[in-house]
Amino acid sequence: MKKLIQLICCLLISVPVFSQKSGIEQAYVDRIIKTLSADDMQGRKSFEPGADKAADFIEEEFKKIGLKPLDGLTGYKQTFNVYRVKPGETTVQVNGQTVTSDKVFVITGQPQIQWQQSSDANVILVRAEDSFSQIASDLMKARKNTLLLIDETHQKIFNQYRNYFSKGNISLEQAGDGSLVFAMFPPVENPSFQVKASNVVETLKLSNVVGMIPGKDKKEEMVIFSAHYDHIGILKPVNGDSIANGADDDASGTTAVLALASYFKKQKNKGRTLIFVAFTAEEVGGYGSQYFSKQLNPDKVVAMFNMEMIGKPSKFGPNTAWVTGYEKTDFGKILQQNLQGTQFTFHPDPYPEQNLFYRSDNATLARLGVPAHSISSDQIDIDKLYHSVDDEYESLDIANMTQIIKAIAQSARSIISGKDTPTRVNASELK
Structure with a gap:
C-alpha cells in the first residue's frame, strides 16, 4: 500500500500544470524569444536600428496572427515623435x-x-x-x-x-x-x-506595436496585454561580449504578448475587446506607454496585464509568478480564482522595497485609475544578469516561462468574458 501511495503521488506531481492542448506551445515561445534576444537585434535600444528591427518582427507576427490594427491606425505601428x-x-x-x-x-x-x-x-x-x-x-x-x-x-x-x-x-x-x-x-x-x-x-520617432481582437458583448470595454520590447543596447565589453540582449528584460514579456495574441485569436471572443501592445522606450522613461495612454479612454480599460521578466522561476518555485501592486485592486485574487484546480499560483510582489509597481509601463495606466499590474517571476534582489550582457537566451527556463504564459491565459478568462471586473486603482494614493 505504501508503494502504491508513493506511485500515485509521483504520477500526480508529473501531471502537466496545464493541458498540452492549451494552444500555447513551447516551440512557439522558444522561436519568438530566441529571435528577439538574438545578437542581430543589438540590444533593441530605443532610437537605434536594433529596436526598429524588433518592431518590424513583432509587426510581422501580428500580421501572421491576424490581429486588427487599433482603431485610427492603418497598420500595427503606433508611431509618434519625441x-x-x-x-x-x-x-x-x-x-x-x-x-x-x-x-x-x-x-x-x-x-x-x-x-x-x-x-x-x-x-x-x-x-x-x-x-x-x-x-x-x-x-x-x-x-x-x-x-x-x-x-x-x-x-x-x-x-x-x-x-x-x-x-x-x-x-x-x-x-x-x-x-x-x-x-x-x-x-x-x-x-x-x-x-x-x-x-x-x-x-525623433518611436513606435509602439499594437493589435486588437474586437469583443462582442462588451466590445467597448478593453483588456490590455502588454510588455516593452526595447532594452539598453550596446555596453562596455565583458569577456568580449558587448550586447545587452535583454532576453528576460523584456523579450520574455514581449514573447508572452505574441503567444497570448495567437492563443486568443483562435478562441471565440464574445466578451471584451483585447489589446496587445509591445511598448517602446520603457528603458528611457516609459514614453511608449505614456503616448499609448493618451490615445484611449482609460475609463474603458478594465484591466492591464503587463508582462515584465518572466523568463526564470520565481523565488516561490516553478509554476509561480508574482503581481506588482497586488494590494491595490482585486486583480490578483481574480487571477488566482481562475487558476483553481491547477498547480499554478500567483503571489503578491515579494520585493516591495524595490517599488516595482512604479518601474514598468503599468504605472502609466495605473495613475489613470486602470487596474494595471505587472506580472513577473524575476528574483530581482539577487538577479546578477539584470541590465548586463549576460541576460541571454541561454539563461532562461523556456518550459517554466511557457507555463507562466499559459497561466496568464487561463487566469484572464473571466475578465475577458466580462464576468469579472477588477476594482479600480485609487490613483490619489499612488506616488
Missing part, C-alpha cells in the same frame, strides 16, 4: 560670481535660455535641511522658469541628477514654458543673476 534636448554651453553668474560648469545642469525643452533678473525666473533656495529630491520633483511637475541655488551638502544627489540630465532629456511634447537651472551655490536671499544656455533640440 523631442530630445542635448545641453550645450551653459553660463551661470550669481552676485557677480561665475558658477563652474561642474556645478550646473539644466532641464529644459528650449533651444536657448537667457535670464538676468527675477522677472525672468523664480529663485528657489535649497538649504542643507531641505529635501533636494522632493523640491526637484515638485518643480519638474510645475515646469516654471526657476533657478535653484543648492547648498553643497546635497553634492552627492546633485551629481546623480547632473550625470543623468547632462545626457539630454526627452519629452513627448515640443518645448513649452518652463526651464530649470540647478546651480550648486550658497543659497542667498534676493540674489542678482545671469543665466545663458544653448541647447540642441532633436525630433
Whole structure:
C-alpha cells in the first residue's frame, strides 16, 4: 500500500500544470524569444536600428496572427515623435560670481535660455535641511522658469541628477514654458543673476506595436496585454561580449504578448475587446506607454496585464509568478480564482522595497485609475544578469516561462468574458 501511495503521488506531481492542448506551445515561445534576444537585434535600444528591427518582427507576427490594427491606425505601428534636448554651453553668474560648469545642469525643452533678473525666473533656495529630491520633483511637475541655488551638502544627489540630465532629456511634447537651472551655490536671499544656455533640440520617432481582437458583448470595454520590447543596447565589453540582449528584460514579456495574441485569436471572443501592445522606450522613461495612454479612454480599460521578466522561476518555485501592486485592486485574487484546480499560483510582489509597481509601463495606466499590474517571476534582489550582457537566451527556463504564459491565459478568462471586473486603482494614493 505504501508503494502504491508513493506511485500515485509521483504520477500526480508529473501531471502537466496545464493541458498540452492549451494552444500555447513551447516551440512557439522558444522561436519568438530566441529571435528577439538574438545578437542581430543589438540590444533593441530605443532610437537605434536594433529596436526598429524588433518592431518590424513583432509587426510581422501580428500580421501572421491576424490581429486588427487599433482603431485610427492603418497598420500595427503606433508611431509618434519625441523631442530630445542635448545641453550645450551653459553660463551661470550669481552676485557677480561665475558658477563652474561642474556645478550646473539644466532641464529644459528650449533651444536657448537667457535670464538676468527675477522677472525672468523664480529663485528657489535649497538649504542643507531641505529635501533636494522632493523640491526637484515638485518643480519638474510645475515646469516654471526657476533657478535653484543648492547648498553643497546635497553634492552627492546633485551629481546623480547632473550625470543623468547632462545626457539630454526627452519629452513627448515640443518645448513649452518652463526651464530649470540647478546651480550648486550658497543659497542667498534676493540674489542678482545671469543665466545663458544653448541647447540642441532633436525630433525623433518611436513606435509602439499594437493589435486588437474586437469583443462582442462588451466590445467597448478593453483588456490590455502588454510588455516593452526595447532594452539598453550596446555596453562596455565583458569577456568580449558587448550586447545587452535583454532576453528576460523584456523579450520574455514581449514573447508572452505574441503567444497570448495567437492563443486568443483562435478562441471565440464574445466578451471584451483585447489589446496587445509591445511598448517602446520603457528603458528611457516609459514614453511608449505614456503616448499609448493618451490615445484611449482609460475609463474603458478594465484591466492591464503587463508582462515584465518572466523568463526564470520565481523565488516561490516553478509554476509561480508574482503581481506588482497586488494590494491595490482585486486583480490578483481574480487571477488566482481562475487558476483553481491547477498547480499554478500567483503571489503578491515579494520585493516591495524595490517599488516595482512604479518601474514598468503599468504605472502609466495605473495613475489613470486602470487596474494595471505587472506580472513577473524575476528574483530581482539577487538577479546578477539584470541590465548586463549576460541576460541571454541561454539563461532562461523556456518550459517554466511557457507555463507562466499559459497561466496568464487561463487566469484572464473571466475578465475577458466580462464576468469579472477588477476594482479600480485609487490613483490619489499612488506616488
